[in-house]
Amino acid sequence: MSANLKKQFFQPYTGEKARISRAYDYLILVLALFLFIGSFHLHFALTVGDWDFWIDWKDRQWWPLVTPLMGITFPAAVQMVMWEKFRLPLGATLCVAALSIGTWIARIFAYHYWNFFPINMVLPSTMLPSALVLDVILMLSNSLTVTAILGGSAFALLFYPSNWPIIGMFHEPVQYANGQLTVADLFGFQYIRTGMPEYLRIIERGTLRTYGQYATPLSAFCSALLCTLMYTLWWYIGKWFATVRYLTKI
Amino acid sequence: MATTSEQLPSLLTNDSKVPWYLEDLPKYLKGFGILTVIYISLRLYQGEFAVSTGLDSSEPAFETYWMRLFNIELVVITLFVTGMWGYLWVSRDRNLDKLAPREEIRRYFTLTMWISIYTFAVYWAGSYFAEQDNSWHQVAIRDTPFTANHIIEFYFNFPLYVILGGSAWLYARTRLPLYAKGISLPLTLAVFGPFMILVSVGFNEWGHTFWFREEFFAAPIHWGFVIGVWFALGVGGILLQGVTRLIELLDELEDNP
16 A cells, blocks of 8 residues: 655756746645635534533543544545655644644634633644654655554554643642532633533543543553544545546536 | 636736736735635624624614624625626636637636635634634523624625635636536535535534534534535645646746746
Protein backbone atom coordinates (compact mmCIF):
# COMPACT_ATOMS: atom_id res chain seq x y z
CA MET A 1 0.00 0.00 0.00
CA SER A 2 2.99 2.28 -0.12
CA ALA A 3 2.78 5.39 -2.24
CA ASN A 4 4.62 5.13 -5.56
CA LEU A 5 6.93 7.93 -6.54
CA LYS A 6 6.85 8.33 -10.30
CA LYS A 7 10.22 9.14 -11.76
CA GLN A 8 9.23 12.29 -13.59
CA PHE A 9 11.41 15.34 -13.73
CA PHE A 10 10.05 18.80 -14.34
CA GLN A 11 11.91 21.87 -15.47
CA PRO A 12 11.15 24.60 -12.92
CA TYR A 13 9.22 27.56 -14.29
CA THR A 14 11.05 30.85 -14.63
CA GLY A 15 9.99 34.47 -15.22
CA GLU A 16 6.30 35.14 -15.74
CA LYS A 17 5.34 31.48 -15.60
CA ALA A 18 6.97 31.16 -12.18
CA ARG A 19 5.03 34.22 -10.98
CA ILE A 20 1.78 32.78 -12.32
CA SER A 21 2.48 29.51 -10.56
CA ARG A 22 3.30 31.25 -7.29
CA ALA A 23 0.22 33.48 -7.45
CA TYR A 24 -1.92 30.38 -7.91
CA ASP A 25 -0.29 28.81 -4.83
CA TYR A 26 -1.20 31.83 -2.72
CA LEU A 27 -4.81 31.75 -3.91
CA ILE A 28 -5.01 28.07 -3.01
CA LEU A 29 -3.54 28.76 0.43
CA VAL A 30 -6.29 31.27 1.26
CA LEU A 31 -8.93 28.95 -0.14
CA ALA A 32 -7.62 25.97 1.83
CA LEU A 33 -7.39 27.89 5.08
CA PHE A 34 -11.07 28.88 5.10
CA LEU A 35 -12.15 25.56 3.63
CA PHE A 36 -10.59 23.54 6.42
CA ILE A 37 -11.57 25.91 9.21
CA GLY A 38 -15.17 25.78 8.02
CA SER A 39 -15.54 22.14 7.06
CA PHE A 40 -13.33 20.38 9.61
CA HIS A 41 -14.65 22.54 12.43
CA LEU A 42 -18.28 21.74 11.57
CA HIS A 43 -17.47 18.02 11.37
CA PHE A 44 -15.59 18.21 14.67
CA ALA A 45 -18.18 20.31 16.53
CA LEU A 46 -21.00 17.95 15.59
CA THR A 47 -19.18 14.70 16.37
CA VAL A 48 -16.82 15.49 19.26
CA GLY A 49 -18.94 18.47 20.26
CA ASP A 50 -19.43 18.90 23.96
CA TRP A 51 -16.38 16.84 24.89
CA ASP A 52 -14.37 19.62 23.31
CA PHE A 53 -16.58 22.55 24.32
CA TRP A 54 -16.62 22.15 28.09
CA ILE A 55 -13.92 21.62 30.67
CA ASP A 56 -16.20 19.36 32.75
CA TRP A 57 -16.71 17.02 29.76
CA LYS A 58 -12.98 16.40 29.36
CA ASP A 59 -13.07 13.11 31.24
CA ARG A 60 -10.87 10.01 31.26
CA GLN A 61 -13.24 7.69 29.42
CA TRP A 62 -14.90 9.35 26.45
CA TRP A 63 -12.88 12.47 25.64
CA PRO A 64 -9.54 10.66 24.91
CA LEU A 65 -11.46 8.16 22.77
CA VAL A 66 -13.85 10.34 20.79
CA THR A 67 -11.58 13.33 20.06
CA PRO A 68 -8.67 11.60 18.27
CA LEU A 69 -11.05 9.21 16.55
CA MET A 70 -13.05 12.04 14.98
CA GLY A 71 -9.98 14.26 14.71
CA ILE A 72 -7.94 11.93 12.49
CA THR A 73 -10.57 11.90 9.75
CA PHE A 74 -9.93 15.08 7.76
CA PRO A 75 -6.15 14.91 8.32
CA ALA A 76 -6.06 11.44 6.73
CA ALA A 77 -8.17 12.53 3.75
CA VAL A 78 -6.15 15.69 3.18
CA GLN A 79 -2.81 13.89 3.64
CA MET A 80 -3.85 11.59 0.82
CA VAL A 81 -4.12 14.50 -1.61
CA MET A 82 -1.28 16.63 -0.28
CA TRP A 83 1.26 13.80 -0.06
CA GLU A 84 0.25 11.52 -2.91
CA LYS A 85 -0.31 14.28 -5.45
CA PHE A 86 1.90 17.18 -4.33
CA ARG A 87 4.49 15.59 -2.01
CA LEU A 88 3.63 18.09 0.71
CA PRO A 89 3.91 16.45 4.16
CA LEU A 90 1.60 18.85 5.94
CA GLY A 91 -1.98 17.67 5.42
CA ALA A 92 -2.64 16.76 9.05
CA THR A 93 -0.97 19.85 10.49
CA LEU A 94 -2.87 22.10 8.08
CA CYS A 95 -6.22 20.60 9.10
CA VAL A 96 -5.54 20.67 12.82
CA ALA A 97 -4.10 24.20 12.74
CA ALA A 98 -7.19 25.35 10.85
CA LEU A 99 -9.40 23.64 13.41
CA SER A 100 -7.55 25.33 16.26
CA ILE A 101 -8.02 28.76 14.67
CA GLY A 102 -11.76 28.13 14.21
CA THR A 103 -12.35 26.79 17.70
CA TRP A 104 -10.38 29.56 19.42
CA ILE A 105 -12.27 32.30 17.54
CA ALA A 106 -15.59 30.68 18.44
CA ARG A 107 -14.72 30.13 22.10
CA ILE A 108 -13.62 33.72 22.57
CA PHE A 109 -16.28 35.57 20.59
CA ALA A 110 -19.25 33.17 20.72
CA TYR A 111 -18.91 31.74 24.23
CA HIS A 112 -16.97 34.29 26.21
CA TYR A 113 -17.92 37.68 24.78
CA TRP A 114 -21.50 36.84 23.80
CA ASN A 115 -22.69 34.56 26.59
CA PHE A 116 -20.07 35.21 29.26
CA PHE A 117 -18.79 31.68 29.81
CA PRO A 118 -15.34 31.92 31.43
CA ILE A 119 -12.70 31.15 28.84
CA ASN A 120 -11.23 28.49 31.16
CA MET A 121 -14.53 26.63 30.96
CA VAL A 122 -14.47 26.44 27.16
CA LEU A 123 -10.79 25.89 26.35
CA PRO A 124 -10.44 23.87 23.15
CA SER A 125 -8.23 20.81 23.21
CA THR A 126 -5.17 20.62 20.98
CA MET A 127 -4.16 17.93 18.50
CA LEU A 128 -1.17 19.80 17.07
CA PRO A 129 1.52 17.46 18.50
CA SER A 130 -0.46 14.46 17.23
CA ALA A 131 -0.81 16.00 13.77
CA LEU A 132 2.87 16.89 13.51
CA VAL A 133 3.86 13.33 14.36
CA LEU A 134 1.33 11.95 11.86
CA ASP A 135 2.80 14.11 9.09
CA VAL A 136 6.37 13.20 9.98
CA ILE A 137 5.62 9.47 10.03
CA LEU A 138 4.00 9.67 6.58
CA MET A 139 6.90 11.70 5.22
CA LEU A 140 9.55 9.33 6.59
CA SER A 141 7.78 6.08 5.82
CA ASN A 142 6.00 7.04 2.58
CA SER A 143 3.66 4.19 3.48
CA LEU A 144 -0.04 4.12 4.17
CA THR A 145 0.30 0.91 6.21
CA VAL A 146 3.06 2.22 8.46
CA THR A 147 1.35 5.60 8.88
CA ALA A 148 -1.99 3.99 9.71
CA ILE A 149 -0.48 1.72 12.38
CA LEU A 150 2.27 3.90 13.88
CA GLY A 151 0.89 7.33 12.98
CA GLY A 152 -2.72 6.52 13.83
CA SER A 153 -1.68 5.06 17.18
CA ALA A 154 0.63 7.97 17.95
CA PHE A 155 -2.11 10.42 17.03
CA ALA A 156 -4.35 8.92 19.72
CA LEU A 157 -1.73 8.17 22.35
CA LEU A 158 -0.24 11.66 22.25
CA PHE A 159 -3.60 13.32 22.72
CA TYR A 160 -4.02 13.10 26.48
CA PRO A 161 -0.43 14.00 27.43
CA SER A 162 -0.51 16.95 24.98
CA ASN A 163 -3.58 18.31 26.70
CA TRP A 164 -2.66 17.55 30.27
CA PRO A 165 -0.83 20.86 30.81
CA ILE A 166 -4.03 22.64 29.70
CA ILE A 167 -6.56 20.67 31.74
CA GLY A 168 -4.52 19.31 34.66
CA MET A 169 -5.20 22.20 37.00
CA PHE A 170 -8.96 21.76 36.57
CA HIS A 171 -8.75 18.20 37.87
CA GLU A 172 -7.74 19.41 41.33
CA PRO A 173 -10.24 18.06 43.88
CA VAL A 174 -12.50 20.40 45.82
CA GLN A 175 -15.00 19.75 48.58
CA TYR A 176 -18.44 21.11 47.74
CA ALA A 177 -21.79 20.54 49.46
CA ASN A 178 -20.46 17.57 51.42
CA GLY A 179 -19.13 15.95 48.32
CA GLN A 180 -15.84 15.80 46.46
CA LEU A 181 -15.61 16.98 42.90
CA THR A 182 -13.14 18.58 40.55
CA VAL A 183 -12.71 22.26 39.76
CA ALA A 184 -13.95 21.36 36.26
CA ASP A 185 -17.16 19.88 37.71
CA LEU A 186 -17.61 23.01 39.78
CA PHE A 187 -17.51 25.16 36.62
CA GLY A 188 -20.33 23.02 35.25
CA PHE A 189 -22.48 23.50 38.31
CA GLN A 190 -21.79 27.21 38.73
CA TYR A 191 -22.41 28.30 35.15
CA ILE A 192 -25.86 27.01 34.30
CA ARG A 193 -26.29 25.63 30.80
CA THR A 194 -29.98 25.57 30.01
CA GLY A 195 -29.54 23.09 27.19
CA MET A 196 -27.51 20.63 29.21
CA PRO A 197 -29.19 18.99 32.15
CA GLU A 198 -26.89 16.71 34.15
CA TYR A 199 -28.32 13.57 32.54
CA LEU A 200 -26.84 14.70 29.23
CA ARG A 201 -23.28 14.96 30.50
CA ILE A 202 -21.72 11.78 29.18
CA ILE A 203 -18.60 11.32 31.30
CA GLU A 204 -17.10 8.49 33.32
CA ARG A 205 -20.03 6.11 32.94
CA GLY A 206 -20.27 2.63 34.44
CA THR A 207 -17.67 1.26 36.85
CA LEU A 208 -14.74 3.20 35.40
CA ARG A 209 -13.59 4.50 38.73
CA THR A 210 -12.78 1.01 39.98
CA TYR A 211 -10.02 1.03 37.34
CA GLY A 212 -8.46 4.02 39.06
CA GLN A 213 -5.43 5.45 37.31
CA TYR A 214 -5.64 2.91 34.44
CA ALA A 215 -8.80 4.37 32.94
CA THR A 216 -7.07 7.02 30.83
CA PRO A 217 -4.41 4.78 29.23
CA LEU A 218 -7.09 2.20 28.51
CA SER A 219 -9.17 4.79 26.68
CA ALA A 220 -6.09 6.04 24.84
CA PHE A 221 -5.08 2.56 23.64
CA CYS A 222 -8.64 1.81 22.58
CA SER A 223 -8.57 5.06 20.64
CA ALA A 224 -5.18 4.11 19.13
CA LEU A 225 -6.60 0.87 17.78
CA LEU A 226 -9.63 2.57 16.30
CA CYS A 227 -7.54 5.43 14.87
CA THR A 228 -5.47 2.99 12.79
CA LEU A 229 -8.69 1.82 11.16
CA MET A 230 -10.20 5.28 10.91
CA TYR A 231 -7.04 6.64 9.29
CA THR A 232 -7.13 4.03 6.54
CA LEU A 233 -10.85 4.52 5.94
CA TRP A 234 -10.48 8.28 5.62
CA TRP A 235 -7.41 7.99 3.41
CA TYR A 236 -9.63 6.19 0.91
CA ILE A 237 -12.49 8.66 1.45
CA GLY A 238 -10.03 11.44 0.61
CA LYS A 239 -8.92 9.52 -2.47
CA TRP A 240 -12.50 9.06 -3.63
CA PHE A 241 -13.32 12.76 -3.23
CA ALA A 242 -10.13 13.76 -5.08
CA THR A 243 -11.52 12.37 -8.30
CA VAL A 244 -10.80 14.25 -11.53
CA ARG A 245 -13.71 12.76 -13.47
CA TYR A 246 -15.98 14.76 -15.74
CA LEU A 247 -19.51 13.44 -16.15
CA THR A 248 -21.80 13.75 -19.14
CA LYS A 249 -24.89 14.27 -16.96
CA ILE A 250 -25.90 14.44 -13.33
CA MET B 1 -15.67 38.24 -12.36
CA ALA B 2 -17.59 37.30 -15.48
CA THR B 3 -15.65 38.25 -18.59
CA THR B 4 -16.72 36.66 -21.87
CA SER B 5 -14.87 36.28 -25.16
CA GLU B 6 -16.76 39.23 -26.63
CA GLN B 7 -15.16 41.51 -24.06
CA LEU B 8 -11.60 40.33 -24.66
CA PRO B 9 -10.41 43.13 -27.00
CA SER B 10 -11.10 45.73 -24.34
CA LEU B 11 -9.15 43.71 -21.81
CA LEU B 12 -6.03 43.67 -23.92
CA THR B 13 -5.74 47.43 -23.53
CA ASN B 14 -6.22 47.31 -19.79
CA ASP B 15 -3.88 49.80 -18.05
CA SER B 16 -4.23 48.16 -14.64
CA LYS B 17 -1.07 47.55 -12.59
CA VAL B 18 -2.42 44.16 -11.55
CA PRO B 19 -0.94 41.30 -13.64
CA TRP B 20 -3.29 40.06 -16.35
CA TYR B 21 -3.89 36.72 -14.62
CA LEU B 22 -4.98 38.52 -11.43
CA GLU B 23 -7.29 40.96 -13.14
CA ASP B 24 -10.21 39.99 -10.91
CA LEU B 25 -8.18 40.34 -7.71
CA PRO B 26 -9.76 43.71 -6.74
CA LYS B 27 -13.26 42.24 -7.09
CA TYR B 28 -12.16 39.22 -5.07
CA LEU B 29 -10.84 41.41 -2.26
CA LYS B 30 -14.01 43.51 -2.35
CA GLY B 31 -16.01 40.29 -2.04
CA PHE B 32 -14.07 39.35 1.08
CA GLY B 33 -14.56 42.84 2.47
CA ILE B 34 -18.31 42.92 1.86
CA LEU B 35 -18.83 39.48 3.37
CA THR B 36 -16.73 40.36 6.41
CA VAL B 37 -18.77 43.52 7.02
CA ILE B 38 -22.05 41.58 6.68
CA TYR B 39 -21.05 38.78 9.05
CA ILE B 40 -19.55 41.05 11.68
CA SER B 41 -22.59 43.33 11.51
CA LEU B 42 -24.87 40.36 12.11
CA ARG B 43 -22.76 39.29 15.07
CA LEU B 44 -22.86 42.81 16.52
CA TYR B 45 -26.64 42.86 16.04
CA GLN B 46 -26.87 39.64 18.01
CA GLY B 47 -24.70 41.08 20.73
CA GLU B 48 -26.88 44.16 20.96
CA PHE B 49 -30.37 42.66 20.77
CA ALA B 50 -30.31 38.89 21.42
CA VAL B 51 -30.43 39.00 25.21
CA SER B 52 -32.77 42.00 25.42
CA THR B 53 -35.30 40.90 22.76
CA GLY B 54 -34.43 37.39 21.61
CA LEU B 55 -35.20 35.16 24.59
CA ASP B 56 -39.00 34.87 24.31
CA SER B 57 -40.54 34.42 20.87
CA SER B 58 -44.01 35.38 22.17
CA GLU B 59 -42.88 38.92 23.00
CA PRO B 60 -43.77 41.69 20.50
CA ALA B 61 -40.12 42.79 20.53
CA PHE B 62 -39.11 39.40 19.16
CA GLU B 63 -41.35 40.00 16.17
CA THR B 64 -39.82 43.44 15.66
CA TYR B 65 -36.14 42.60 16.06
CA TRP B 66 -35.89 38.99 14.90
CA MET B 67 -38.77 37.99 12.63
CA ARG B 68 -38.34 41.25 10.74
CA LEU B 69 -34.66 40.42 10.26
CA PHE B 70 -35.70 36.96 9.08
CA ASN B 71 -38.04 38.45 6.47
CA ILE B 72 -35.39 40.91 5.30
CA GLU B 73 -32.93 38.03 4.91
CA LEU B 74 -35.36 36.08 2.75
CA VAL B 75 -35.82 39.06 0.44
CA VAL B 76 -32.07 39.73 0.21
CA ILE B 77 -31.26 36.06 -0.45
CA THR B 78 -33.95 35.78 -3.12
CA LEU B 79 -32.79 38.93 -4.91
CA PHE B 80 -29.13 37.91 -4.68
CA VAL B 81 -29.61 34.41 -6.04
CA THR B 82 -31.79 35.64 -8.88
CA GLY B 83 -29.41 38.43 -9.80
CA MET B 84 -26.14 36.53 -9.47
CA TRP B 85 -27.11 33.24 -11.09
CA GLY B 86 -29.15 35.06 -13.73
CA TYR B 87 -26.20 37.31 -14.58
CA LEU B 88 -23.73 34.44 -14.76
CA TRP B 89 -26.02 32.52 -17.09
CA VAL B 90 -27.07 35.41 -19.32
CA SER B 91 -23.48 36.66 -19.72
CA ARG B 92 -22.12 33.18 -20.49
CA ASP B 93 -19.40 32.80 -23.08
CA ARG B 94 -20.79 31.48 -26.33
CA ASN B 95 -17.40 31.17 -28.07
CA LEU B 96 -15.53 28.87 -25.73
CA ASP B 97 -13.98 26.94 -28.60
CA LYS B 98 -12.01 30.09 -29.54
CA LEU B 99 -10.62 30.80 -26.09
CA ALA B 100 -6.91 31.74 -26.02
CA PRO B 101 -4.67 29.98 -23.43
CA ARG B 102 -3.90 33.29 -21.73
CA GLU B 103 -7.58 34.05 -21.16
CA GLU B 104 -8.27 30.51 -20.02
CA ILE B 105 -5.49 30.80 -17.42
CA ARG B 106 -7.01 34.05 -16.21
CA ARG B 107 -10.40 32.40 -15.86
CA TYR B 108 -8.91 29.53 -13.85
CA PHE B 109 -7.61 32.16 -11.45
CA THR B 110 -11.06 33.73 -11.29
CA LEU B 111 -12.68 30.35 -10.68
CA THR B 112 -10.25 29.79 -7.81
CA MET B 113 -11.27 33.19 -6.41
CA TRP B 114 -14.94 32.20 -6.66
CA ILE B 115 -14.27 28.96 -4.80
CA SER B 116 -12.24 30.89 -2.24
CA ILE B 117 -15.13 33.28 -1.60
CA TYR B 118 -17.37 30.22 -1.29
CA THR B 119 -15.07 28.69 1.33
CA PHE B 120 -14.98 31.99 3.20
CA ALA B 121 -18.77 31.82 3.49
CA VAL B 122 -18.45 28.16 4.51
CA TYR B 123 -16.12 29.31 7.30
CA TRP B 124 -18.70 31.66 8.79
CA ALA B 125 -21.54 29.19 8.41
CA GLY B 126 -19.69 26.00 9.33
CA SER B 127 -17.30 27.28 11.95
CA TYR B 128 -18.18 30.50 13.74
CA PHE B 129 -21.96 30.74 13.69
CA ALA B 130 -22.37 26.95 13.90
CA GLU B 131 -20.52 26.69 17.20
CA GLN B 132 -22.12 29.88 18.38
CA ASP B 133 -25.45 28.07 18.08
CA ASN B 134 -24.41 25.78 20.90
CA SER B 135 -23.34 28.73 23.00
CA TRP B 136 -26.68 30.49 22.52
CA HIS B 137 -28.75 27.40 23.29
CA GLN B 138 -26.94 27.02 26.59
CA VAL B 139 -28.21 30.38 27.81
CA ALA B 140 -31.62 30.55 26.11
CA ILE B 141 -34.34 27.94 26.26
CA ARG B 142 -35.53 27.55 22.68
CA ASP B 143 -39.25 28.10 22.22
CA THR B 144 -39.18 28.44 18.43
CA PRO B 145 -37.17 27.08 15.51
CA PHE B 146 -36.42 30.73 14.66
CA THR B 147 -34.03 31.53 17.49
CA ALA B 148 -31.73 34.55 17.49
CA ASN B 149 -28.89 32.46 16.09
CA HIS B 150 -30.91 30.19 13.78
CA ILE B 151 -32.33 33.20 11.96
CA ILE B 152 -28.80 34.16 10.94
CA GLU B 153 -27.18 30.73 10.64
CA PHE B 154 -29.86 28.64 8.95
CA TYR B 155 -31.74 31.23 6.93
CA PHE B 156 -28.94 33.58 5.86
CA ASN B 157 -25.51 31.95 6.20
CA PHE B 158 -26.51 28.57 4.79
CA PRO B 159 -28.35 29.93 1.71
CA LEU B 160 -25.57 32.45 1.11
CA TYR B 161 -22.78 29.87 0.87
CA VAL B 162 -25.03 27.69 -1.28
CA ILE B 163 -25.51 30.63 -3.66
CA LEU B 164 -21.79 31.38 -3.74
CA GLY B 165 -20.94 27.71 -4.32
CA GLY B 166 -23.56 27.60 -7.08
CA SER B 167 -22.01 30.75 -8.57
CA ALA B 168 -18.59 29.07 -8.69
CA TRP B 169 -20.15 26.04 -10.38
CA LEU B 170 -21.99 28.22 -12.90
CA TYR B 171 -18.88 30.31 -13.59
CA ALA B 172 -16.91 27.17 -14.43
CA ARG B 173 -19.72 25.71 -16.50
CA THR B 174 -20.25 28.86 -18.57
CA ARG B 175 -16.68 30.15 -18.99
CA LEU B 176 -14.18 27.30 -18.99
CA PRO B 177 -14.03 24.81 -21.87
CA LEU B 178 -13.36 21.64 -19.86
CA TYR B 179 -16.16 22.41 -17.41
CA ALA B 180 -18.51 23.24 -20.29
CA LYS B 181 -17.79 19.99 -22.16
CA GLY B 182 -18.27 17.78 -19.10
CA ILE B 183 -19.67 18.21 -15.63
CA SER B 184 -16.82 18.24 -13.12
CA LEU B 185 -17.58 15.57 -10.52
CA PRO B 186 -15.43 17.05 -7.71
CA LEU B 187 -16.78 20.58 -8.25
CA THR B 188 -20.31 19.23 -8.25
CA LEU B 189 -19.65 17.23 -5.07
CA ALA B 190 -18.05 20.25 -3.36
CA VAL B 191 -21.07 22.42 -4.13
CA PHE B 192 -24.03 20.04 -3.90
CA GLY B 193 -22.80 18.15 -0.79
CA PRO B 194 -22.69 21.25 1.42
CA PHE B 195 -26.01 22.30 -0.15
CA MET B 196 -27.46 19.21 1.57
CA ILE B 197 -26.49 20.81 4.89
CA LEU B 198 -29.20 23.39 4.22
CA VAL B 199 -31.66 20.58 3.56
CA SER B 200 -30.57 18.89 6.81
CA VAL B 201 -32.00 21.84 8.74
CA GLY B 202 -35.35 20.07 8.27
CA PHE B 203 -34.04 16.87 9.90
CA ASN B 204 -32.45 18.86 12.71
CA GLU B 205 -35.56 20.86 13.52
CA TRP B 206 -37.76 17.76 13.27
CA GLY B 207 -35.46 16.08 15.80
CA HIS B 208 -35.68 19.06 18.10
CA THR B 209 -39.47 18.76 18.19
CA PHE B 210 -38.83 15.68 20.37
CA TRP B 211 -35.92 17.21 22.20
CA PHE B 212 -36.41 20.95 22.21
CA ARG B 213 -34.81 21.91 25.50
CA GLU B 214 -31.60 19.94 25.32
CA GLU B 215 -28.65 20.85 23.12
CA PHE B 216 -26.18 18.01 22.65
CA PHE B 217 -24.02 18.76 19.62
CA ALA B 218 -22.80 15.21 18.94
CA ALA B 219 -26.38 13.88 18.80
CA PRO B 220 -27.43 11.93 15.67
CA ILE B 221 -29.94 14.61 14.66
CA HIS B 222 -26.91 16.75 13.74
CA TRP B 223 -25.15 14.12 11.62
CA GLY B 224 -26.91 15.21 8.45
CA PHE B 225 -24.82 18.38 8.64
CA VAL B 226 -21.67 16.29 9.18
CA ILE B 227 -22.15 14.10 6.12
CA GLY B 228 -22.91 17.15 4.00
CA VAL B 229 -19.67 18.88 4.95
CA TRP B 230 -17.52 15.84 4.09
CA PHE B 231 -18.25 16.62 0.45
CA ALA B 232 -16.17 19.79 0.79
CA LEU B 233 -13.23 17.39 0.34
CA GLY B 234 -14.13 17.47 -3.34
CA VAL B 235 -12.01 20.62 -3.47
CA GLY B 236 -8.98 18.27 -3.66
CA GLY B 237 -10.28 16.99 -6.99
CA ILE B 238 -10.99 20.53 -8.23
CA LEU B 239 -7.41 21.46 -7.40
CA LEU B 240 -6.06 18.48 -9.32
CA GLN B 241 -8.24 19.28 -12.34
CA GLY B 242 -7.15 22.92 -12.24
CA VAL B 243 -3.43 22.23 -11.81
CA THR B 244 -3.41 19.64 -14.62
CA ARG B 245 -5.04 22.06 -17.03
CA LEU B 246 -2.91 25.01 -15.95
CA ILE B 247 0.28 23.03 -16.65
CA GLU B 248 -1.00 22.34 -20.18
CA LEU B 249 -1.91 25.99 -20.68
CA LEU B 250 1.41 27.30 -19.34
CA ASP B 251 3.21 25.06 -21.81
CA GLU B 252 1.35 26.88 -24.58
CA LEU B 253 2.52 30.31 -23.39
CA GLU B 254 5.74 31.88 -24.51
CA ASP B 255 8.46 32.32 -21.89
CA ASN B 256 8.43 35.94 -20.68
CA PRO B 257 10.89 37.49 -18.23
